[in-house]
Amino acid sequence: MSVIYDLEHITTYRYRNPVTFGEHRAIFLPSANYGGRILNYSLSTNVPSKIRWMMDTLSNNVALIEFSEASKELIVTSRLRGEHFGIKAITEFPLDERAKEIPVQYTPDEWVDLAMFMRPHAEDPDGSLAAWTKHFVAGDQDDTLDVLQRMMDTIWNTMTYQMRDTEGTQSPGETLRLQSGSCRDYAWLMIEALRRLGLACRFVSGYLYDAALDGGEIGMAGSGATHAWLQVYLPGAGWRAYDPTNRITAGFDLIRVAIARHPAQVIPLAGSWFGEAQDYLGMDVKVSIRKLASLPEFE
Known part of the structure; x- marks a missing residue:
C-alpha cells in the first residue's frame, strides 16, 4: 500500500529594515528512491530570485537561491505532492549471518563504500559517550538487532523530548548530560554511539507523517514538522531506519529528504543576509502534511 500526500513547508524571516540577501541553500526536495516518488513540486520566494539546482556529494537535491532585491521579509515556500511507499519491517529483510552479532563483519568493498559513515565525527572529551555505549554490549555475543532496539528504547524511555528552534545540534555528550534533546539530538547521539561499535550510520x-494529525488528534513527537532520524547499514537488509524519538523502524511515517555524515550537512534552509544585527526580528517555520489517498499494493 502507498500514500498520496501534500506537503507544504514555509519559512519566513522578518527584519526591522530592508536587508539584502546572499545565496541561500535549500534542501526540501526528496531524492528519488524505492520508498516514494514525486508527483509535483514547486519552490518559490516572495523576493525576486533565481533558482538553480544541483546534486551534492551524497546525491541530495539542493536548490541554490540568488536574490536580486532587498526586503524586510523573506518567505521561501516549498510545496510537494508525493507518493510514499513506506518501509517494511526489518523482519521481512533477513540479515546475513555476518550481520547478526556485533561487531558486524563488512566486506572489503563495503568498508570502502561505508568508511565515511563508520568514522566517528563528534568528540568525546570526558568519555561519557563511550561509557554509555558500552552498556549495550556487555556480553560476548551481542545480537545486533537487540542492541539497536535497546539503545533506541533507552533514549526514548530515559530522556525528555524537547523541540528546539535554535540552530545547530547538541553534541552527544551534551544530550547525555541534559538527558533531553530534539529529534536531531537523539539521532546524532545514537549515530555516534553506533559508530563506536563499528556500525555504519548516516x-x-x-518529515514525519502522522495519520493522527489528519483527524485533528495529538500526533507523535516531531510530527507535522521537519524531522530527523538515522539509518544503519546491515548486510542482508541494507540501510534500515531507526527513529529514537518515536521508536519507529518501519511503516509509512518517515519521509526521507536527505542523508548526511553529520547534521550540519542537511540544514533545510541556510544562507546569509546583510544589514545591522539589530534588524533581525526572527524566523517562523510552518510545515503541513496532508494525506490525500491510500492506494492498494500491486501484486
Missing part, C-alpha cells in the same frame, strides 16, 4: 533529514 543522519537522515525529512
Whole structure:
C-alpha cells in the first residue's frame, strides 16, 4: 500500500529594515528512491530570485537561491505532492549471518563504500559517550538487532523530548548530560554511539507523517514538522531506519529528504543576509502534511 500526500513547508524571516540577501541553500526536495516518488513540486520566494539546482556529494537535491532585491521579509515556500511507499519491517529483510552479532563483519568493498559513515565525527572529551555505549554490549555475543532496539528504547524511555528552534545540534555528550534533546539530538547521539561499535550510520533529514494529525488528534513527537532520524547499514537488509524519538523502524511515517555524515550537512534552509544585527526580528517555520489517498499494493 502507498500514500498520496501534500506537503507544504514555509519559512519566513522578518527584519526591522530592508536587508539584502546572499545565496541561500535549500534542501526540501526528496531524492528519488524505492520508498516514494514525486508527483509535483514547486519552490518559490516572495523576493525576486533565481533558482538553480544541483546534486551534492551524497546525491541530495539542493536548490541554490540568488536574490536580486532587498526586503524586510523573506518567505521561501516549498510545496510537494508525493507518493510514499513506506518501509517494511526489518523482519521481512533477513540479515546475513555476518550481520547478526556485533561487531558486524563488512566486506572489503563495503568498508570502502561505508568508511565515511563508520568514522566517528563528534568528540568525546570526558568519555561519557563511550561509557554509555558500552552498556549495550556487555556480553560476548551481542545480537545486533537487540542492541539497536535497546539503545533506541533507552533514549526514548530515559530522556525528555524537547523541540528546539535554535540552530545547530547538541553534541552527544551534551544530550547525555541534559538527558533531553530534539529529534536531531537523539539521532546524532545514537549515530555516534553506533559508530563506536563499528556500525555504519548516516543522519537522515525529512518529515514525519502522522495519520493522527489528519483527524485533528495529538500526533507523535516531531510530527507535522521537519524531522530527523538515522539509518544503519546491515548486510542482508541494507540501510534500515531507526527513529529514537518515536521508536519507529518501519511503516509509512518517515519521509526521507536527505542523508548526511553529520547534521550540519542537511540544514533545510541556510544562507546569509546583510544589514545591522539589530534588524533581525526572527524566523517562523510552518510545515503541513496532508494525506490525500491510500492506494492498494500491486501484486
